[in-house]
Amino acid sequence: MVRSTQRACSLLKARSSTCCSFLSIVPRRQFHDYFVTHLPSSSLHPDSRSSAGPRHNLPRAASKPHTPRSSEEPSPAPVQGVSRDTTVVRIPLKSAKHHFGVSVSRGQRPYNEDTYQAGVIDLPAFAKRNPISLTRAPASSPLQAYREKQQRSREQAANQSKETDGEGTAAGGSNGDPQVFYFGVYDGHGGNECSDFLKDSLHRYVEEAAQDFELGSTLKATSSSPLLERESSDTVNAGQKSSTLNDFPKGDKKDFYKASQMKLARPPPTGKEDEAPPAESSLGTTQEVNITRAAELEKALTSGWKELVGGYFRRFKPTLFAGTKAAHLDISTVLTYAFLRADFEFVRAQARKSDNDADPVVSDDAPLNASDVLDNPSVRIGGPKRFKGGSTCSVALVSTPSPTPFWNPATPATVIVAHVGDSRILLCRTSDGQAQPLTTNHHPSNPEEGRRLRRYAGNIVTDSFGEERMSGLANTRAFGDMQSKRIGVSAEPEIRRIEMAPAEYSFMVLVSDGVSGTLSDQEVVDVVKEAKTPEQGARDVISFATEVSSEGDNATCICIRLGGWERRSEGGLGSLGTRESREYRKQEAADPRRRH
Secondary structure (H helix, E strand, O other): OHHHHHHHHHHHHHHHHHHHHHHHHOOOOOOEOEEEEEEEOOOOOOOOOOOOOOOOOOOOOOOEEOOOOOOOOOOOOOOOOOOOOEEEEEEEHHHOOOOEEEEEEOOOOOOOOEEEEEEEEOOOOOOOOOOOOOOOOOOOOHHHHHHHHHHHHHHHHHHHHHHOOOOOOOOOHHHOOOOEEEEEEEEEEOOOHHHHHHHHHHHHHHHHHHHHOOOOOOOOOOOOOHHHHHHHHHHHHHHHOOOOHHHOOHHHHHHHHHHHHHHHOOOOOOOHHHOOOOHHHHOOOOOOOOHHHHHHHHHHHHHHHHHHOOHHHHHOOOOOOOOOOOOOOOHHHHHHHHHHHHHHHHHHHHHHOOOOOOOHHHHHHOOOOOOEEOOEEEEEOOOOOOOOOEEOEEEEEEEOOOOOOOOOOOOOEEEEEEEEOOOEEEEEEOOOOOEEEOOOOOOOOOHHHHHHHOOOOOOEEEOOOOOEEEOOEOOOEOEEOHHHHHHOOEOOOEEEEEEEOOOOEEEEEEEOHHHHOOOOHHHHHHHHHOOOOHHHHHHHHHHHHHHHOOOOOOEEEEEEEOOOHHHOOOOOOOOOOOHHHHHHHHHHHHOHHHOO
């Protein structure tokens, strides 16, 4: 046991030293708070003429020509079917008010501890691949000729883009996948050191974890997909010799139908060797991961937690890590590892700092890089003093199976949510206009959290407001909070995956507890429905929350347009369901006699 622990810790230290030497040579890139797309090169507005390219009032004035200088910078795939010249541009998300909106308020607090992040992250695609069509056209049919023409045009565009600077073939740059969008809300408590650290560094941990795990893309064909193998072999055979209905005599057409059904039917399994993975794996919901490498890194991280903190982490086994019953190595495992590693390095950096700042001898003897990440002087964690606070975190990653952006009404998308704490992520269903929460509050009142922590935290009490607290904390999962780590306050995220059909949802909202603690989920959604743009929707949510709130907490709201935005008020009662209650709350908040 001791040897295995020492080996795991040596692996973690070796990796840290390798990262140190690499970072000293190559500086870390800044977060891409923009997305890359095509805009018409003419002076016409992109919405003034019907085209197959990106639309929806993209801000031309805020766009800048984009020429990727390295493989890590995103570059869009060529848009097929566009009848006029286009230019590759980068558009800041903050300027795209028709697609993205954010609003922040410090409430009645002297300073704001909330932070947020929005942009593009360098990750392999995790979207669900479109189902493979089982219909095959004869080699001489117009449909087959059209398919071959489309394939040739795609290959020609790919070769052209490789030869031309600034015209990348992929929306993800180095991995060749469509751009993966990253949205996050971080609600700090006790200060803003932890929330600022998550804003500046959490996306880097996710990218590095994906590289360390050798995470593959769900959009690329692999040899482990039997359905893809059958399709490729059938395509080759069809190109060599294709049997059509006209090749059979009139009296033998029934035999043709039987033969075609026999080709498409799957043979019954004869043993364990014939058992295939479930259907969803062939549609791109599983990803390739280096299992051996992942197991070593996970073991090193859990051993590091055991030595650094102890207590709850002595027998800590994350749910999605290798070796557990629910282990499923994909983007969920990568996010879990990235969250826990970021929290580990933040807590370790704070533990290295002295808690006695008044003693000049202690401060002089402390190393200058005591608060650095992996002893790297270019990246610092927190301030010069030991930070005992923490932060919640709610992150949403959006991936599409094609270069078409996720806000297009005809584009499906996949959303991965990683959540720690009590901030909220909501979706608005287009069909009935109801709010669909994607996160749960990690409070002691949560039955699952209570069962997880009662063995270590016996002092769960109820405060004067009726909220259950554990050692003075309202959240059972959070980054930082180093004094509560031993009793089980961890940053293991709650992961949820949502497959969005085209225009199934109207918009997505991320809010901190300054909003969710005052407004219900449906009230937040109904306020956004009445806005003309996501930017206005985010402002209206913060304005209403701060107006009716009695606590005056920091409030942050991010609103993101989805495919069903134009139909956001058609389903159910629209925004009328909570309008009367919202008007009453405004009147009650404006009445000075009702103020406490």
